Every structure is written in structure tokens, then in C-alpha cells.
Amino acid sequence: MNKKFVKENKALVKEFIGALISKIVSGSINRSIEKKMKKDPAFNKAVTNLRIDYKELNKRLDKIKKDDPDFYNDIKDLVA
Secondary structure (H helix, E strand, C coil): CCHHHHHHCHHHHHHHHHHHHHHHHHCCCCHHHHHHHHHCHHHHHHHHHHHHHHHHHHHHHHHHHHHCHHHHHHHHHHHC
């Protein structure tokens, strides 16, 4: 693949992958795609681990929000 093409569309690829991961974690993905993903045990295990990590991350962010609101706002600005 052309390096220039990859470099120019890096943000687009990140957005696509981010959207896909967020839909997998939230459980709002298309049912037919979800069935195909569940057939593959390695992929199913990866999705399960992703959901566990997501829950742990939310717990940590809640704790940071209570303990250090400035740091939480810095993280939120970085992500957005």
C-alpha cells in the first residue's frame, strides 16, 4: 500500500477502528456481524477482555474524577 495514502488517511483509520471498538464494547453492533464474531473463539475472548478492560477503565476514571478533577479534565481534553 502506498505510504502517502496511509499517512493521509491515518485519522480516518483511527476513527473507524475507534468506532468499531466502541460499538463492540457497548454491544450495539449489528446482530449478524456479532454472530460471525462469536463463532471465532479467539475473537470472542478478545472482545470479552476488551469489555472487562473498559469496565476497569471506567472505575479508575470515576475514582480520578473524585480525587483529582483537574487531572480528569486534562484526560477528557486529551481524548476529545
